Amino acid sequence: MAGLVSGYGWWLLGVLLLLGELLLPGVYLLFLGIGAIVVGANALWLPDLSWQSQLVGFAVVSGVAALIGHRFYGQRARRADAAPLNEPGLRLVGRRAKVSEAIEGGRGRVAVDDGWWSAEGPDLPVGAPVVIESVQGSLLKVRPAAD
Numbered sequence: 001m002a003g004l005v006s007g008y009g010w011w012l013l014g015v016l017l018l019l020g021e022l023l024l025p026g027v028y029l030l031f032l033g034i035g036a037i038v039v040g041a042n043a044l045w046l047p048d049l050s051w052q053s054q055l056v057g058f059a060v061v062s063g064v065a066a067l068i069g070h071r072f073y074g075q076r077a078r079r080a081d082a083a084p085l086n087e088p089g090l091r092l093v094g095r096r097a098k099v100s101e102a103i104e105g106g107r108g109r110v111a112v113d114d115g116w117w118s119a120e121g122p123d124l125p126v127g128a129p130v131v132i133e134s135v136q137g138s139l140l141k142v143r144p145a146a147d
Helices: 002-023 029-045 051-075 088-092
Strands: 096-104 107-112 115-120 129-136 139-144
Touching (some): 029 051, 088 129, 107 129
Parallel strands (some): 115 139
Antiparallel strands (some): 096 107, 096 129, 129 139
């Protein structure tokens, strides 16, 4: 009977941890919840399992779940075109653009897709292809594109 109570207790703990995962940011309670549910199933299946064995099993299963989860979440690479949230202009670095207003005296404008940006770089005529080297606010630093 003690095995049934402890097995259901582990399941209850696992469900509470999984609910906590939904309410709190991060992905750390998920692995503890998985560990509790697995140990609860083992406690029901093996009613003579001591509480020390259950605690060790909980630690081991939670650790293995965390390692597997870390590998899964760690392999999801950020998209190449994704830029930091606070600096979305950084996704323009390395892209090609065309000069829309001649760059004279180091200043002009370039067209990128359907937008126009202030640009700084060497003097270039309208229509010249450029590569964006860096972004400083709304100012693009450009260089002539090697065709």
